[in-house]
Amino acid sequence: MSIIRSSLAAVALAFALPATAQDVIRIGAPLPITGPLSPEAIKQQRGYDLWAETANKAGGVRVGNRRMRVEIVYVDYQSNTPRAVQAAERLITQDKVNFLFSPFGSGAAKAASTVSEKYQVPTIAATASSAQVYDQGYKFLFGTFTPNDTLTEPLADIVKSKAPGVQRVAVLARNDLFPLAIAQEMEKSAKARGMRVVYSEKYAIGTLDHASALTQIKAQAPHWIFATGYTNDLVLMRKQMADLKIEAPLVTMVAAPAYQEFIDSAGKGAENITSAAWWHPAVRYKGTDIFGTTEAYVQAFKAKYKADPDYAEASASAAGAVLQMAIEQAGTIDRQKVRDTLANLNVTTFWGVVKFGPTGQITSLEPPVFQIQGSKPVVIHPPQVKQGELRLGVQ
Amino acid sequence: MLYLQVLLNGLVLGGLFACIAAGFSLVWGVLNVINILHGSFIVLGAYAAWYAYGILGIHPFLSIILVAPLFFALGYAIQSLLLNRVIAAPVLLTLTLTFGLDLMLSNAMLAAFKADFRKLVLDPPLGLLSVGNIVLPVDRLAAMALALLLTLLLYLVLSRSRTGRAIVAVRMDREAASLMGVNVSRTYAITFGIGALMAGVAGPLIAMIFPISPLTGPVYLGKAFVVCVLGGLGSVPGAMVGGLVLGVVESFAALWFGPEHAITVSFALLIAMLVFRPTGLIGRKGYE
Numbered sequence: 001m002s003i004i005r006s007s008l009a010a011v012a013l014a015f016a017l018p019a020t021a022q023d024v025i026r027i028g029a030p031l032p033i034t035g036p037l038s039p040e041a042i043k044q045q046r047g048y049d050l051w052a053e054t055a056n057k058a059g060g061v062r063v064g065n066r067r068m069r070v071e072i073v074y075v076d077y078q079s080n081t082p083r084a085v086q087a088a089e090r091l092i093t094q095d096k097v098n099f100l101f102s103p104f105g106s107g108a109a110k111a112a113s114t115v116s117e118k119y120q121v122p123t124i125a126a127t128a129s130s131a132q133v134y135d136q137g138y139k140f141l142f143g144t145f146t147p148n149d150t151l152t153e154p155l156a157d158i159v160k161s162k163a164p165g166v167q168r169v170a171v172l173a174r175n176d177l178f179p180l181a182i183a184q185e186m187e188k189s190a191k192a193r194g195m196r197v198v199y200s201e202k203y204a205i206g207t208l209d210h211a212s213a214l215t216q217i218k219a220q221a222p223h224w225i226f227a228t229g230y231t232n233d234l235v236l237m238r239k240q241m242a243d244l245k246i247e248a249p250l251v252t253m254v255a256a257p258a259y260q261e262f263i264d265s266a267g268k269g270a271e272n273i274t275s276a277a278w279w280h281p282a283v284r285y286k287g288t289d290i291f292g293t294t295e296a297y298v299q300a301f302k303a304k305y306k307a308d309p310d311y312a313e314a315s316a317s318a319a320g321a322v323l324q325m326a327i328e329q330a331g332t333i334d335r336q337k338v339r340d341t342l343a344n345l346n347v348t349t350f351w352g353v354v355k356f357g358p359t360g361q362i363t364s365l366e367p368p369v370f371q372i373q374g375s376k377p378v379v380i381h382p383p384q385v386k387q388g389e390l391r392l393g394v395q
Numbered sequence: 396m397l398y399l400q401v402l403l404n405g406l407v408l409g410g411l412f413a414c415i416a417a418g419f420s421l422v423w424g425v426l427n428v429i430n431i432l433h434g435s436f437i438v439l440g441a442y443a444a445w446y447a448y449g450i451l452g453i454h455p456f457l458s459i460i461l462v463a464p465l466f467f468a469l470g471y472a473i474q475s476l477l478l479n480r481v482i483a484a485p486v487l488l489t490l491t492l493t494f495g496l497d498l499m500l501s502n503a504m505l506a507a508f509k510a511d512f513r514k515l516v517l518d519p520p521l522g523l524l525s526v527g528n529i530v531l532p533v534d535r536l537a538a539m540a541l542a543l544l545l546t547l548l549l550y551l552v553l554s555r556s557r558t559g560r561a562i563v564a565v566r567m568d569r570e571a572a573s574l575m576g577v578n579v580s581r582t583y584a585i586t587f588g589i590g591a592l593m594a595g596v597a598g599p600l601i602a603m604i605f606p607i608s609p610l611t612g613p614v615y616l617g618k619a620f621v622v623c624v625l626g627g628l629g630s631v632p633g634a635m636v637g638g639l640v641l642g643v644v645e646s647f648a649a650l651w652f653g654p655e656h657a658i659t660v661s662f663a664l665l666i667a668m669l670v671f672r673p674t675g676l677i678g679r680k681g682y683e
Binding site: 172175201202203206207208209210215216231235242243244245261265266268 | 397401404405408511513514516518520530534535604608611614645646647649653655657
């Protein structure tokens, strides 16, 4: 009883006297908790919360001889980028956070990075992939996503080496920020390897029928069909490909096949579909971070949320785990020292190898390429974590 | 060959559109109620078929027969218990009421079925019908045939049966019909019941073709709007023609202007129709 009472007292004290909260590391996280981007904010929150909970359960972050608890301070910027910038500034100046996690996506992360640079607050972006976010010469911004072309380049390499007969590529992209950007990278990667792009079109958001586009694709007899969109688009498209009897040695879809619901909904049609993402629960890394191995991370996530983590959720957890490693290595929460440690970090985590390049964007991560084989995603690249070989033929 | 394939793609797509729109058109035409619930009824019908197939192994074509009376009863109840109370009020009020009911229904579905996309995957699949290089999926063909059949049936009911004539009479002049001894509120309830039934039976057909999720209702509702304006409001053959025209137009627009402009072209056509021929392609005045 006295233990409970004293711990209650400690909690009460912690709330009552924020000024003495020297034993707490506060990290600001401006997120689009309301508005159109709210599903993404939920993913980010799930990732951050899991890290904070895990770190605190282990007694907190080791800073020199002390242990410090982690507290994440969320601010809703209502899916409005200018507000994200204000939120970041407020978190630093009023809430006195020690560190910052970037707002969602490349655009908002870039906008807010100006604020963290001004106040010299180490900031980790968990969902910003565009290289343009990191090209401003800023010293305090770090990102856990590699550029978009790191998804398409290994894919094109594998195809080139395993299926040299693949020459004709058809690209059909959802007219939306990421699906379009990744489709453009795919075209570049294919052309760079001497393949010919025989069809390239985009479809509107909310399209209920892909028959015309697919009929045209069929007429071009491509060896490789590269389609982008979200789960509903790609499930429908896969069904219509079967309806029109379109067969090709290779069909790649981004970004749905990473999700179980795609595999369930596409049924046998999911077989041999290839895809790529920054991370996948099937990769296997032995990390030295708080989560340890990838398996252990997936287990912890499942225990808390009853679902498999996806790359956005894992990236948020990785942002926290990496920050923790940098603080522990630096042995202080001094912003400049933590920043310097982050810049020189070279560690393995459940997320993969983490080493930030001169711009602050991660350079060490090898995004996995995977293929649905026997109704399960099987990693076929990179070699050190691969579980199977590329199979050709999608019927 | 390419054109023929695209034309056929468009026609079978149009059959689905007709199926989606028929009940909506009837309710709008007869009751002057813009039934925002229509899209969610379709989704609910799709879930009914998905569960029936997944748990009980009932083929979607069979579940059509099962869901039809349920949806008729649901529609009848909604009209007689709720809508009939405000039916004489301006159209905005009934629209708001169905909008509110739709919010409740779609959120209830979200809670019950979760937001995951699902798809009814037939095992074995219905397969394909191919003649030379032309390929048509049997499920879409069957959906189109069924849509035609249901539309024909509805047309016969409206033109031949006593209840059907009462529906048409109420539509033409509510007071006069009432003076002739037609029970107006019962006729309204039957009409809304038929509208809900048509939406409900479209569900199993949709479930075989499109991914299902609780919040896709508005997509189907949007298509129903366009089909009604194209074909002529309240006219059942109009919904058929409007659906087929929309399917073919979207298919060729995607071919000629690129898939991103298929919807642009169909909505441009909608605006043109509203300006130049507001009664629709078929509906002169739209009475059967």
